[in-house]
């Protein structure tokens with residue numbers, strides 16, 4: 325006869341499985357970020373490192389990027405230091421030169437530390453950096469639209485050509501515009517013995533807000 329404890333455990337396991345299934349379903353609306361994260365997870369080896377940023381894809385990664393091994397998800401957490409991602413990822417790759425490192429960043433955050441591309445070239449730090457270019461500080465822009473009657477100030481960006489900028493440092497770069505196209509580009513970049521940049525072009529204002537899954541007060 326099953327004891328009461330076994331019954332409770334079995335019931336809880338069912339409830340947890342159902343909650344996980346419902347959550348996985350609910351977050352599908354956070355596009356295109358979730359689709360890009362899915363591709364990165366498929367390509368990055370289980371022991372590879374994912375270094376996030378304060379960005380639309382970075383925020384979504386906090387709930388939509390499965391982590392398979394301890395200490396492979398590197399984040400500033402709620403300290404939220406925009407710009408930390410790419411320079412931090414260089415350090416991760418120095419510490420673990422034989423493991424894959426993918427840095428993901430928005431265009432704004434990447435430009436805080438873009439000059440470190442020279443460091444990557446000088447010291448042969450062979451990480452892959454994916455720059456999601458939506459031509460704005462996405463979160464700031466959304467806040468201004470939703471909470472400040474659409475009064476935009478300082479949130480739209482006029483960017484350099486990221487591919488040509490990377491090339492000017494001696495870094496091979498590619499531009500893609502869809503999750504499907506990111507997959508072969510990332511596979512190729514991770515197999516290269518050189519630092520790489522992949523620019524993902526996302527139309528301004530096209531991302532679904534990730535915030536309802538991070539902080540119930542915000543949408």
Ligand SMILES: Cc1ncc(C[n+]2csc(CCOP(=O)(O)OP(=O)(O)O)c2C)c(N)n1
Pocket residue numbers: 378379380381404405406407429430431432433434456458460461462463464
């Ligand atoms: C040092 C610092 N400055 C400003 C902010 C506020 N902030 C958080 S996200 C963000 C916009 C980031 O824009 P971008 O890097 O282009 O990524 P996106 O959200 O557009 O994907 C800003 C300004 C911060 N967290 N840290």
